[in-house]
Amino acid sequence: MTLAEQIIARNTSAYEAKAGDIVMVQPDNVMIHDIFIPFVVRKFQEMGFSRVWNPEKVVIIYDHLVPASKIEDIRHFKIGENFAREQNITRLHKSDGVCHQLMCEKGYALPGQLVFGTDSHTVTYGALGVFATGLGYTDMAAILGTGETWIKIPETILVQIDGRLPKDVYAKDVILQIISDLKADGATYQALEFVGSAVDEMSVSSRLTLSNMAIEAGAKAGLFYPDEKTRSYCNVSSELISRFSKQENSRYKKILYYRAEAFVPVVALPSNVDKVKPISELGRIELDQVFIGSCTNGRLEDLQIAAEILKGKKIKDGLKLIVTPASRDIYQKAAQNGLLNILAEAGAIITHPGCGLCCGRSGGIVCDGERVLATNNRNFIGRMGSPNAEIYLSSPAIAAYSAINGVISNH
Amino acid sequence: MIRELQGRIWKLGDDIDTDIIIPTQYLAINTVEEMKQYAFSPLREELAGLIQNGDVIVAGKNFGCGSSREQAPEIIAALGIKCIIAKSFARIFFRNGINNGLLLIEAADVHDNCSEGDTVQVKLNEHITCNGKTYAIGKFPDNLLSIIEHGGLVKSMIRKNSGARR
Numbered sequence: 001m002t003l004a005e006q007i008i009a010r011n012t013s014a015y016e017a018k019a020g021d022i023v024m025v026q027p028d029n030v031m032i033h034d035i036f037i038p039f040v041v042r043k044f045q046e047m048g049f050s051r052v053w054n055p056e057k058v059v060i061i062y063d064h065l066v067p068a069s070k071i072e073d074i075r076h077f078k079i080g081e082n083f084a085r086e087q088n089i090t091r092l093h094k095s096d097g098v099c100h101q102l103m104c105e106k107g108y109a110l111p112g113q114l115v116f117g118t119d120s121h122t123v124t125y126g127a128l129g130v131f132a133t134g135l136g137y138t139d140m141a142a143i144l145g146t147g148e149t150w151i152k153i154p155e156t157i158l159v160q161i162d163g164r165l166p167k168d169v170y171a172k173d174v175i176l177q178i179i180s181d182l183k184a185d186g187a188t189y190q191a192l193e194f195v196g197s198a199v200d201e202m203s204v205s206s207r208l209t210l211s212n213m214a215i216e217a218g219a220k221a222g223l224f225y226p227d228e229k230t231r232s233y234c235n236v237s238s239e240l241i242s243r244f245s246k247q248e249n250s251r252y253k254k255i256l257y258y259r260a261e262a263f264v265p266v267v268a269l270p271s272n273v274d275k276v277k278p279i280s281e282l283g284r285i286e287l288d289q290v291f292i293g294s295c296t297n298g299r300l301e302d303l304q305i306a307a308e309i310l311k312g313k314k315i316k317d318g319l320k321l322i323v324t325p326a327s328r329d330i331y332q333k334a335a336q337n338g339l340l341n342i343l344a345e346a347g348a349i350i351t352h353p354g355c356g357l358c359c360g361r362s363g364g365i366v367c368d369g370e371r372v373l374a375t376n377n378r379n380f381i382g383r384m385g386s387p388n389a390e391i392y393l394s395s396p397a398i399a400a401y402s403a404i405n406g407v408i409s410n411h
Numbered sequence: 412m413i414r415e416l417q418g419r420i421w422k423l424g425d426d427i428d429t430d431i432i433i434p435t436q437y438l439a440i441n442t443v444e445e446m447k448q449y450a451f452s453p454l455r456e457e458l459a460g461l462i463q464n465g466d467v468i469v470a471g472k473n474f475g476c477g478s479s480r481e482q483a484p485e486i487i488a489a490l491g492i493k494c495i496i497a498k499s500f501a502r503i504f505f506r507n508g509i510n511n512g513l514l515l516i517e518a519a520d521v522h523d524n525c526s527e528g529d530t531v532q533v534k535l536n537e538h539i540t541c542n543g544k545t546y547a548i549g550k551f552p553d554n555l556l557s558i559i560e561h562g563g564l565v566k567s568m569i570r571k572n573s574g575a576r577r
């Protein structure tokens with residue numbers, strides 16, 4: 001069985017799970033974020049439910065709208081708080097960071113579990129060996145009422161990466177290249193499974209970057225087998241980790257082999273994530289703004305990489321550099337070890353933890369004709385404000401160098 | 412439930428993402444009725460005002476990719492679209508569309524052989540006819556057909572809940 005099949009078999013208490021079968025599953029946890037909460041509550045009521053099936057399995061997180069930038073946003077917060085109170089949901093985070101970072105950080109998504117969330121980047125938890133995927137508010141409302149939903153067990157594309165990544169190549173370059181090879185719909189309805197010696201070497205933070213962007217190839221999940229690093233990050237038993245491993249008889253829809261040494265620093269061009277080019281072929285692209293943050297690349301590791309490059313330097317005159325740590329915990333650690341100070345001295349605007357500019361609601365929205373380089377996961381038309389702005393995507397390292405030079409660059 | 416329908420085509424391309432269908436800045440608008448005027452605005456600002464009840468969208472591959480926002484299929488339904496024919500759909504959009512009572516049909520060749528304003532006919536689980544050509548289409552799995560037959564997941568759950576009380 002593939003990892004997706006192993007996790008679903010465990011969830012359904014079945015001896016075996018097979019791609020293509022439609023099965024009823026019972027999620028270990030579900031997550032609802034602020035933009036969706038009023039809609040979930042309304043559908044829940046319309047369906048005729050009054051009690052959540054198990055309040056201990058529900059997490060509500062405010063992140064897209066925090067702090068409120070429009071008067072209407074507050075309605076979302078109030079509805080969420082009332083619903084949490086009524087239903088005895090205690091895991092409510094009002095300003096602690098991006099939902100996906102918190103789900104992983106707080107132990108709400110653990111190896112072998114099955115988790116649904118109302119945001120498409122719920123696939124992030126796959127880095128921890130969690131079968132996690134996004135749903136809409138109607139599906140979520142039905143799960144809140146019944147504790148179950150149907151899924152079609154996905155076929156899996158194996159992505160094997162062996163060897164050592166070059167020094168100037170990061171997890172973001174790897175996943176952008178894979179998406180470019182698969183294309184934006186190349187993994188639709190399917191799971192990705194990442195294996196190989198380069199993957200084993202990756203930190204949990206880097207794996208989260210890969211899983212986070214699995215959805216940009218249309219994938220239902222982006223999975224890693226849990227290992228010692230996962231065990232330590234999640235604080236779970238070795239026995240639990242040992243239940244999931246790559247099996248000889250697994251059937252894959254497709255296998256992509258990569259030599260780690262062959263990856264190069266890349267950038268995704270406006271306005272599709274799969275429109276990827278090596279930075280060496282890019283030419284001169286002048287920038288108005290750089291954004292370092294999001295559930296893709298707003299972790300401590302990312303801020304560290306950026307700070308090392310920006311230490312003692314100044315960003316280009318007239319350019320705006322916005323840094324948004326993905327969670328309160330990351331923010332505090334980055335403050336304690338001096339990273340925020342280095343970034344601020346270089347000229348960065350450091351914002352509160354949350355989705356920030358990635359969802360185009362606050363923290364540096366752009367106007368017609370502006371050009372942004374960002375470390376998040378999407379560069380769609382209008383994503384950060386004006387539909388006539390251009391959004392490029394890159395690693396935090398390229399983002400930091402580019403902020404200094406004012407043009408997209410890698411040194 | 413709708414087993415057969417006919418409508419005028421609005422033609423869209425590949426990878427129409429949910430940020431195009433409804434940008435984030437409009438997601439906190441109180442009702443879908445107020446929100447629907449902004450549908451597709453980054454791509455074609457005039458489109459939402461032109462779509463009429465019963466029209467059909469014919470799109471390329473990966474329709475509805477990106478964010479899980481269910482406002483996307485809900486405002487499309489609110490504009491009066493009953494059916495979207497695409498080369499393929501992104502999976503979250505597919506679930507959300509069915510849950511909102513939209514007929515989502517995968518057909519590889521219709522898009523390349525039609526123009527905006529043409530008329531298309533759909534016979535559920537059987538075929539699509541457009542410009543004198545007929546295209547076979549797949550059958551919905553039973554669990555999806557039952558949601559479609561009930562008129563979406565909300566109605567399906569209402570039935571379940573009222574049945575449970577009886």
